[in-house]
Amino acid sequence: MGIESTMEQRREAVITGRTVHYKPLNLARWLIWGLTVLVMLVLPLIFSGGFAITLMSQMGIMVIFALSYNMLLGQTGMLSFGHAVYSGLGAFIAVHVLNMVGAGKVWLPVSMLPLVGGVAGAFFGVLFGYVTTKKSGTTFAMITMGIGEMVFASSLMFPEFFGGEGGISTNRVVGDPFLGISFGPGRQVYYLIAAWCLVSMVAMYAWTQTPLGRIANAVRDNPERVEFIGYNTQRVRYLVLILSAFFAGISGALSAINFEIVSAENVSAVRSGGVLLAAFIGGAGVFFGPIIGAVVFMLFAVALSDLTKAWLLYLGLFFVLMVMFVPGGIASLLLMQMPLVAKGKFRQMLPSYGRAAAAGVVLLAAMILTVELVYKVQVDSANGTDMSLFGIGFDAGTLVPWAVAAVLWVAGLLAWRMAAARVRAALDKVQGEIAGGRA
DSSP: HHHHHHHHHHHHEEEETTEEEOOOOOOHHHHHHHHHHHHHHHHHHHHHHHHHHHHHHHHHHHHHHHHHHHHHHHHHOOOOTTTTHHHHEEEEEEHHHHHHHTTSOOOOOOGGGGHHHHHHHHHHHHHHHHHHSSHHHHHHHHHHHHHHHHHHHHHOOOHHHHOOOEEEEEEESOOOOOOOOOSSSSHHHHHHHHHHHHHHHHHHHHHHHHHHHHHHHHHHHHHHHHHHHHOHHHHHHHHHHHHHHHHHHHHHHHHHHHHSSSSSSGHHHHOOOOOOOHHHOOOOOOOOHHHHHHHHHHIIIIITTTOOTTTTHHHHHHHHHHHHHHHHHHHHHHHHHHHHHHHHHHHHHHHHHHHHHHHHHHHHHHHHHHHHHHHHHHTGGGGGGGEETTTTTTTSSSHHHHHHHOOOOOOHHHHHHHHHHHHHHHHHHHHHHHHHHHO
């Protein structure tokens, strides 16, 4: 009673006849954002290698890009196949401005260049969005695809602006260093990306709490009812697309700073498809879902591509499995555990989860071995059939590795079937206990 009374007093205080309302402090929210800042600061100190810094920088850029895309897909229900147009054109404008800064024609700190990319992205959002948002649903998706292909074709038709097939290169180290910061070293670029990533994340999360963010959710869920209560759904979609293009332009400018080159690839359908995969894998229905998806996608595109040439196949298989079994994305799996954690029942699930994880590892080993064997025999056999995997050398042309792969598949599938049944039984038991406790 004492604690409840104190909390109630904090929420509402009566002073000289006037009621003053106090919002309770959301400690969880502050803790999450504080941990996010701490992780961004500490990661380059723990993983200080050049490859790790590059990987984390690209993750930060992709996080902004995926969150900007999720403003369309997850928040407003607008499936776009051409979102790379806004990040790519923002990158091209930013690289031109950076070259002008290097030539002494204009003055602008490199740290503010992402703002130029954001404004450029918003400008093209105003231009193209006026056309694309006239329609919704599948028609909108098709129009965005057409706009994307048009811009990509223009990148080869107008080499004066787009640089042709070679793109436009630049030098991010311009002007005198400020407090020793020249943005030459990769770590300094990482912290610049991390700062803009944090600002963009906070801004996009704050947008979800605004009236426009709320009405965008309503447009996603029931556009007819939104029209009925007096809102123009086309105008809502148009405004959201402009804001989304702004943040996409920021990610494009950061990409230009990081790589010091912008090419036609920045506006290609491949990049638009990549951000769609990232948003869907992480979970488009949850704000932090695209953040997880961006990290996972970059692990595939950068880290895994450095280990195997078949990384696109792994990414495709992973995406198919997510669509089939976890359509809500990785974030939905995490959110499913929150009631268990809140009721203290998560520990009861750990043995079942452990068995399922072990079975999953066996299936993963079987899949990796099969894919690498097929790739070696079918694609890379000109260099011989000798190969190594997990530090073990063997000949892909012999029967032994194929037999091992078959055994792993059979063992993994049987183990997974039994583990999945135990997870379902344990989950039903725990949910029954929770429901009984409530009753």
